[in-house]
Amino acid sequence: MFKKILIANRGEIACRVIKTARKMGIATVAVYSDADADAVHVEMADEAVHIGPPPANQSYLIADRIIAACKETGAEAVHPGYGFLSENAGFCEKLEAEGIIFIGPKVKAIEAMGDKITSKKIAADAGVSTVPGFMGLIENAEHAAEIASQIGYPVMIKASAGGGGKGMRIAWNEAEAREGFERSKSEAASSFGDDRIFVEKFVEEPRHIEIQVLADAHGTCIHLGERECSIQRRNQKVVEEAPSPFLDPETRAAMGAQAVALAKAVDYQSAGTVEFIVDRNRNFYFLEMNTRLQVEHPVTELITGIDLVEQMIRIASGEKLAFGQDGVELNGWAVESRIYAEDPVRNFLPSIGRLTRYRPPAEGRFGDVVVRNDTGVTEGSEISMFYDPMIAKLCTWAPDRLTAIEAMSEALDGFVIDGIEHNIPFLTALMSHPRWREGRLSTGFIAEEFPDGFTPREPGVEERHVLSAVALAVELLRRDRLDRLTGRLAPHSGELKRDWSVRLNDEYVKASVVEGMISIPLEMDVSIDGAKPITVASSWRPGDAVWEGTVDGRTVHVQVRPVLNGVQLAWQGVSAKARVMLPRIAELDRLMPVREAPDTSKLLLCPMPGLVVSVAVSDGQEVKAGETLAVVEAMKMENVLRAERDCTVMKVNARPGDSLAVDAVIMEFD
Incomplete structure (x- = not known):
């Protein structure tokens, strides 16, 4: 077994590999760019080597610098994670020439499967169904x-x-x-x-289902069941689960057999994934093979109990698999949500900046539920424009699918991130979506269910009652604390009345305290909109980011953020600004004029921090609706900005190569 390995990657996957290596008693070496000097994976590793400037093509993608780091530290093997050099055959050849082991498949398999054109020909020859x-x-x-x-x-x-x-x-x-x-x-x-x-x-109404394979150098090749990855946006996976709610045992066996046949055809040795497109009739077609560890590997680990990183390391060191196909059992259900640094309200555009607050839910087993969070950041970490926008992978496991989804919903409600925009509100709303819960999926799910993009739902009756009750509890505790800090002890100055008005966004809700004392822990009965009283109980204290308690017997986790004259509440995909007022103040509040947003219809604003790749128009040019105006790259993705109407370009303010901030004016129209 290896004594020391180098992880040729960054972020959460580097941290993930370090955890398993540490468990196996193997020393680790991290590599880092200038942008990652203070990164979590650098701190976790036993040693760290600097390899260059922030751009990946000047650091993480330079094979010679990785090899030099191995020589400098005495690392015997390299785990590539995913992305970067993980499927680079040239890198593997260089490692082999230096006597350094690549923790992954051999060059032949990487070359054959890394080229999608060649891989489809090999798949067809191996009897695998192709598109x-x-x-x-x-x-x-x-x-x-x-x-x-x-x-x-x-x-x-x-x-x-x-x-x-x-x-x-x-x-x-x-x-x-x-x-x-x-x-x-x-x-x-x-x-x-x-x-x-x-x-x-392109197969319409397709489902994206992939088979995890594992093969050693001694002739054993098995599969570990499937993962469904149909919830995607722009072909980027967002939510994955294992097993698939769509497959029957016969289809699972057939897909597994074809995946193993393909792996054997290229003498595969390591963990790998064979991806399929599956139509509504469960016909499946080979899509590609990823000759590396997949981002979504945790859900397979949760339902099989097999540590894939450990198996990769053992296989690379020459060990035989300790189990065969009969030793693989699928147990329970696992769901993974990818937490991305992107703004779902602005069409999921990338967001960068510092994590001023990062409070993930607690990990571990809680009754019949397991919560796992794979991440490479901590509070104070910087989300850079140079790398992938993924912050964390939140996973839940439970004996059945709906329980796993409920656990995910609760965990997302308790996941606090401030300083940047992120997709947790969207993921939380998704968990309660009827079509998702029923398992009626396709890769077009997000485009079909959110055709105009994502907008947080306005509170319905249930949400209005829960959020109003929480807002009232938060405000009464705040006022009580303020009275105590200023020396005003009960009886109070007249502010802590029984009857209140809660403004949720632009809606006013009547709230009354029926019974209870204002103290911590809090327990009181309240009536919302004149309805039957409900009990609100919590140990929340002013300043806590999450209000955790029960409302009418139901456990809820509501995120609480202070805003001017109130709090911003987020729960179950609903976001609402809440202000608690006395009824008379609420009457006057209704009369306040609404501030209108500035008119930006004659400006093209940069929707995210990014680099201008190209500008397709010039000053004075007439353009038609739908024509390309500019292309902006952010977090390795190109975003095409188009004209929303027929107009004339008055002035172009940006040029190719410019680095722009959010809402920077790219051009002006007539």
Whole structure:
């Protein structure tokens, strides 16, 4: 077994590998760029080596610097995590030449499966079902449009060396095929250094289901069941679960057998994933094979009890698998939510900055539920524009699917992040979505259910009652604390009355204290909108980020953030500003004028911090609605900004190469 390994990665996956290595008694070496000098993975590792500037192509993607770090520290092997050099055959060859072990498959498998065109040919030869498409070299946008027309729209345009949703576009017509080719080619070159593109038929109403395989160097190759990854946005997975609510035992066995056959065809040795597209009739088609550890591997670990990182290390050291296919049992249900630094209200645009508050839910077993949080950040960490926007992977396990979903909903409600925008409000709302809970999924789920983007729901009757009760409890404790701090002991100065008005956003709710004392822990009976009294109980104290307690016997976790003259409450995908007032003050509050937002209709504002890749127009140019105005890159993704109406460009303020902040004015219109 290895005595010391180097992790050629950063963030949560580097931390994840370090945890298993530590458990196995193996020393670890971290590598880091200038931007990651204070990162969590650097602190966790036994040693750390600096490898260059923030851009990945000047640090984490330079194989020679990784190898130099191995030599400097005496690391015997390298675990690549995912992304970066994890599927780079050239890197593996360099390691082998230096006598350093790569904790992953051999070069042959990486080369064969890393090229999506070659992999589909091998899959077909191995008897694996494949999607119709064109596997040859596509010369230009004209050629791409011609091929797409022959295959029949819709088509998927994909980078041959791609992964993680980058370099992928769906085209529904010729114009989209041309532009999709150009954007995919550009993203592929930027992300992978390989701009080859291929086109295949896009399966409508598809489900994305993948099989985890594990193979050693002694002839044993098995699968560990499936993961469903159908909840995606822009081909980027958002929520995963294991097993799939869609597969029956026969389909699972057939998919597992084909995945194992493909792995054997390339003499696979390590953990790997064979991804399939599955249609409504459970017909499945090979999509690609990822010759590395998947981001969503924790859900497989939770339902099998098998540590995949440990198995990768043992296989790389030459050990045999200690179990066969008969030794794999799928137990319970696991769900993973990817916590991203992106603003769901602004079409999920990237967000960067410092985590001024980072309070994840407690990990561990709680009765029949397990909570796990894989992360690489802590309070005070910086979310950089140079890397992937993922902050953490929150996972829950339970004996059944609905219990796991309920546990996830509760854990998300208690996950506090401030300083940047993030997608927790969206994930929380998703957990209560009827279609998700019923398991009626497809890769188009988000586009279909949120066609106009995500907007936090306005409180319904249940949410209004819960949030009003929590707001009242928070305000009464705040006032009581203020009275005590200023020396005004009971009886109070007249402010702590029985009857109140709670303003939730723009709605006024009557709230009355029926019975109870204002103290910690708090327990009181309140009536909302004249309804039957309900009991509110909590040990919450002013300043706590999460109000944890019960409302009418139901356990709730409500996030509480102070705002001007009130608090911002978030629960179950609902966000509301709450102000608690005496009834007379509420009457006057209704008369206050509403401030109008400034008119920005004649400006193109940068929607996220990013780098201007290109500007497609010039001063004085007339443009039509839908035409491309500029392309901005952020967190390794290119975002096309289009004209919302016919207009004339008066002034262009940004140029290619400019680094812009959120809401920077890119151009002005007439």
